[in-house]
Amino acid sequence: MSSLCNAAELLAVMASRQLRDDTTVFAGVGVPLLAAALAKQRHAPRLTLVIEGGIIGPEIAPGRLPISTNEMRAGRRAQMLPGITDAFLFAQRGFVDVGFMGGAQIDQYGNINTTAIGDYWKPKVRLPGTGGANDIASLCREVIIVTAHEKRRFVPRVEFVTSPAWLRGDGSRRAAGLLFGGVSRVVTTLGLLGFDPETKRMRIEATHPGVSVADVRANTGFELGLAPTLETTAPPAVDELQMLRALDPERRFLG
Amino acid sequence: MKDGDHVAVGGCLFSRTPLALVRELLRQRRRGLTLARNLTCTEGEFLMVAGAVERIVTAWMSIGLPWGVSKVMRHYVESGRVALEEWSHLALGLRFRAGAMGVPFLPALTMLGSDLMTVVEMKTLRDPYTGETLAAVPALFPDVAVLHVHRADMFGNCQIDGYPHMDADIARAATTVLVTTEAIVTDDDTRRHPDRTVIPGFLVDALVHVPFGAFPHECYGLYEADFDHFGEYTAAIDAAGPTAVADYLERYAYGPPTFADYLDLFGGERLARQTRRARELTASA
Numbered sequence: 001m002s003s004l005c006n007a008a009e010l011l012a013v014m015a016s017r018q019l020r021d022d023t024t025v026f027a028g029v030g031v032p033l034l035a036a037a038l039a040k041q042r043h044a045p046r047l048t049l050v051i052e053g054g055i056i057g058p059e060i061a062p063g064r065l066p067i068s069t070n071e072m073r074a075g076r077r078a079q080m081l082p083g084i085t086d087a088f089l090f091a092q093r094g095f096v097d098v099g100f101m102g103g104a105q106i107d108q109y110g111n112i113n114t115t116a117i118g119d120y121w122k123p124k125v126r127l128p129g130t131g132g133a134n135d136i137a138s139l140c141r142e143v144i145i146v147t148a149h150e151k152r153r154f155v156p157r158v159e160f161v162t163s164p165a166w167l168r169g170d171g172s173r174r175a176a177g178l179l180f181g182g183v184s185r186v187v188t189t190l191g192l193l194g195f196d197p198e199t200k201r202m203r204i205e206a207t208h209p210g211v212s213v214a215d216v217r218a219n220t221g222f223e224l225g226l227a228p229t230l231e232t233t234a235p236p237a238v239d240e241l242q243m244l245r246a247l248d249p250e251r252r253f254l255g
Numbered sequence: 256m257k258d259g260d261h262v263a264v265g266g267c268l269f270s271r272t273p274l275a276l277v278r279e280l281l282r283q284r285r286r287g288l289t290l291a292r293n294l295t296c297t298e299g300e301f302l303m304v305a306g307a308v309e310r311i312v313t314a315w316m317s318i319g320l321p322w323g324v325s326k327v328m329r330h331y332v333e334s335g336r337v338a339l340e341e342w343s344h345l346a347l348g349l350r351f352r353a354g355a356m357g358v359p360f361l362p363a364l365t366m367l368g369s370d371l372m373t374v375v376e377m378k379t380l381r382d383p384y385t386g387e388t389l390a391a392v393p394a395l396f397p398d399v400a401v402l403h404v405h406r407a408d409m410f411g412n413c414q415i416d417g418y419p420h421m422d423a424d425i426a427r428a429a430t431t432v433l434v435t436t437e438a439i440v441t442d443d444d445t446r447r448h449p450d451r452t453v454i455p456g457f458l459v460d461a462l463v464h465v466p467f468g469a470f471p472h473e474c475y476g477l478y479e480a481d482f483d484h485f486g487e488y489t490a491a492i493d494a495a496g497p498t499a500v501a502d503y504l505e506r507y508a509y510g511p512p513t514f515a516d517y518l519d520l521f522g523g524e525r526l527a528r529q530t531r532r533a534r535e536l537t538a539s540a
Contacts, residue, residue: 030320052344053267054418064536067319070267070294070418071473071480072536083419084267084293085348092345092364115341120374126332126339128324130371131294131315134343138365164368176368177379177388252321 005236007148007189008255010208012038012244013236015100015146015187023097024048024090026136029069030253032100032146033060038244048079050096052132054087056080062246065253069132088132091139094180099140101133103147105158108202108222110145110165110183110195112137113158120160130162137163142184149188149219156222169200190216192233196225206231256280256399256433259287263351263395263429265402265422266469268294269318269480271415273403275435275468278517280401281305281508291397293347293421296472297488300327301508303337304500311337312395314344322489327497340375342366346392351421353394354428362389400429403468404454405477407436408444411459414451417475417537423453432458435465437477467518467526479532481525 005013008031015035019025021044027036033051037060040047048057053070057079060066066074075081082090090096103112104127114133118124137143143165147153165183167173173182182200186193191207203225204216209232217224248254256262262280266272277298280288288308290299295316302308304327316339317325331337342350345365353361362380366372367390372379380391402422404413413434415422426432434454445452467474471481491499511517518526 053270054420061536067321067482068268068270068294070270070420072270072417072475072533075418076536081418084421085345085352085424088345088348088365115371120370121338122335123333126324126329128317128328129313129315129339129341130343132344134369134371135345135365138343138367138369139345161368161370167368173368175388177364177390178367179364179387 005241006255008253009241009244010236011146011148011187011189012254013240014192014208014233015144016042016240018144018185018187019044019047019098019100022046024050024095025098025100026050026091026096026140028052028101028133028136029066030102032102034065034244034247034253035146036100037247038240041243042240050087050090051075052084052087054081054083056082056087060247063249065248067252088135088139091135094141096140097142099136099143101136101143101145103145103153103163105153105155106145106147106186107155107158109167109169109200110186110202111158111161111167112145112163112165113160115160115162117159133163137165137183138178138181140181143181145183145186147186147188149190149216151219151221154220154222166195166200190219193224194227201225203227204230206233208233209235256283256285258285260398261289261291263291263397263400263425264298265400265420265425266472267418267420268296269472270418271403271420271474272296272298272469272472273401273435274298274470274472275465275514276401276403276433277301278508278514281307281504291395293344300325300500301504303327303331304497305504308337310340312340312342312347314342314347318485318489322485326492327500330497341371342375343371346377346390348421348424349392350395351424351428353392354396355424358394360391360393363392364390366390395428397425397429399431399433400425401433402426403435403474405436405474406438406440407434407462408440408442408456410442411456411462412445412452413454413459414448415453419453426454426458431460434459434462435468436462437466437468437474439464465514468514470518470526471521473533476537477533478526478529479536481521481529484521
């Protein structure tokens with residue numbers, strides 16, 4: 001990892017680079033929204049943010065980052081406030097290019113658990129729940145997960161599938177009735193992960209500067225394959241870090 | 256409202272929560288309630304600790320990322336004292352919409368393939384035209400809706416600024432609709448901007464004028480949520496556990512006899528500060 005920035009900053013910069021101009025992104029609060037705001041400022045000025053609180057096209061103010069997806073800060077200078085249900089229905093209709101979200105626990109097929117550890121009705125640890133994550137994972141054209149890379153988060157099989165990616169990797173996503181989408185990429189603090197087109201198992205596509213394949217594997221709770229060509233990401237540029245830090249001067253999400 | 260009612264709460268998380276109505280519900284010491292709310296915040300914690308609620312139907316419960324996972328929610332759900340019934344955010348929205356439309360369910364493409372389907376009462380169906388699998392999201396018809404709006408007239412016609420959240424659907428789906436409003440306006444005011452009316456008066460059973468009726472949660476354009484207050488509230492829970500919420504309820508719900516007395520606990524300066532902050536945010540366009 002670059003000594004010039006901390007893990008959250010690295011994650012936000014790497015995630016922001018995944019977003020393209022002239023697209024729509026359904027962004028969750030925290031690092032995903034921060035990364036989307038950075039992308040919009042730096043390289044994707046016509047990126048349209050869609051936010052769970054029922055918000056389309058906001059311009060997030062530096063220093064006034066929203067804490068939830070449905071408060072005034074999240075809708076600053078928005079172009080439309082259609083309401084929560086209708087915001088999700090834009091995704092169901094196929095209008096949202098990218099879902100951009102975090103994840104408490106993720107498995108080798110990209111499925112995410114944010115519901116519970118242990119039995120659902122008698123949980124050892126109850127997590128806050130799906131919120132809109134299940135809908136984003138089900139309905140966006142493509143989903144990019146943004147998460148810290150820790151062994152306890154990357155498990156072979158999540159105990160509970162809150163947000164479906166490739167389910168069991170055998171075509172089960174399509175068979176369940178999900179017409180499109182699925183997780184294409186997992187951006188972590190160690191590198192970029194993707195999925196084998198055949199098996200839908202997670203694999204390493206790039207590592208961040210100073211990180212080895214062995215480092216990534218050592219921090220993952222299941223076997224990770226390798227993409228045919230393995231890349232090294234470019235380190236965060238000075239202007240990326242400057243813009244990012246200006247967005248979150250209170251360090252609410254950047255630590 | 257009666258013990259055992261299914262109560263749907265308007266707003267979303269800490270936005271336009273009808274806290275004056277929640278406070279009254281606590282003061283009436285209601286029991287055995289089911290609470291339905293898309294994203295559940297402090298009001299869910301209050302109802303858990305007060306022993307008012309048996310089941311919470313929601314997509315998510317905590318206050319917000321900076322305050323971590325709700326310790327109160329964990330305590331009550333992990334011990335089995337309150338059931339947390341989890342639907343996806345869209346599915347819960349469609350449950351209210353199906354109720355609003357007066358149909359038993361709506362077909363949808365969400366929640367399919369997930370384990371959420373296995374823990375709540377949601378069935379799939381075969382599209383009779385294409386044979387595809389669809390989620391059949393069941394309608395929710397709450398006994399009572401509690402809502403807070405920006406303005407309403409003497410007939411109960413309600414207007415909401417900014418985020419509509421799910422209030423209009425909830426009002427249509429519920430049997431009884433209780434509303435608090437920031438402002439009472441005239442019949443002429445309503446008729447001047449009928450496009451802004453989102454809940455017609457014939458849905459509304461009771462209306463009360465309660466300025467700051469969502470405080471310390473936000474009301475779009477009028478006052479921002481008081482994050483300092485959330486910080487103090489969660490710090491007390493971090494130190495003492497859920498009993499801190501019981502103390503909080505004594506101080507904020509059961510103690511002050513009127514809502515004006517409740518607001519005095521925050522003080523005029525705090526209310527003015529949050530009002531100023533809201534205006535900065537919504538005037539910036």
